[in-house]
Amino acid sequence: MSDMPASYPGASAPGEEAAARAATAVGEATASGHVTASGQATASGQVLADLLRRCSRGDEAAFAELYDATSRRLFGLVLRIVRDHAMSEEVTQEVYLDVWRTSARFDPSRGSALSWLMTIAHRTAVDRVRSSEASRRRDDTHAATHQDVDFDTTAEAAQASLEAQRV
Numbered sequence: 519m520s521d522m523p524a525s526y527p528g529a530s531a532p533g534e535e536a537a538a539r540a541a542t543a544v545g546e547a548t549a550s551g552h553v554t555a556s557g558q559a560t561a562s563g564q565v566l567a568d569l570l571r572r573c574s575r576g577d578e579a580a581f582a583e584l585y586d587a588t589s590r591r592l593f594g595l596v597l598r599i600v601r602d603h604a605m606s607e608e609v610t611q612e613v614y615l616d617v618w619r620t621s622a623r624f625d626p627s628r629g630s631a632l633s634w635l636m637t638i639a640h641r642t643a644v645d646r647v648r649s650s651e652a653s654r655r656r657d658d659t660h661a662a663t664h665q666d667v668d669f670d671t672t673a674e675a676a677q678a679s680l681e682a683q684r685v
Contacts, residue, residue, distance in 0.1 A: 561587040566631035567624070574622035581618060588632065589614075592639045599643035609646050613639045 561569070566587060572580030592613055597606040616638055624634050 563630045563632060566635075567626045570617075570621045570624045570631050570634075573618060574624070581614075584617070585614060588635055591632070592635060595636060595639050596643045599640065600647060605646065605650075606643075609643050610639070613642050616642065 561583075566584065569580045569584040569587070573584060589610070593606060593610045596609045596613070597603065600606045600609055613635075617635060620638075624631065
């Protein structure tokens, strides 16, 4: 996902620099040593769990490897839910910031690292869709209930009423 923005204004998570480096390093092998023909690095569940443990200790290189190994799958999932490329990039970025901040919460006894990452991505994408739908409904409701009356229409109606009273 080399076209994904590495940061957005106001963000200052330490892993952002690693995410930016990771976005340009697609094609390098992860700790598992696997690279697909498309250049996307792959990793086994144990390797991903180890990368998450290292991320929880602030290891930016591990975060970059995690990004390389999982970014296409997470972005694909988010894109299927959100259905807007630009918004999917934003949501995927939020997912990786959340992963950086909460990687210490990953418990390998409760599931695989990839399922943990995909769950975070799915929930974040669904939240974004619900938020944008709610915003659209609020805007539609406000527009339907608060229609502005043109000044000229009001003035014309008042003048017609005054003329009718004189006659």
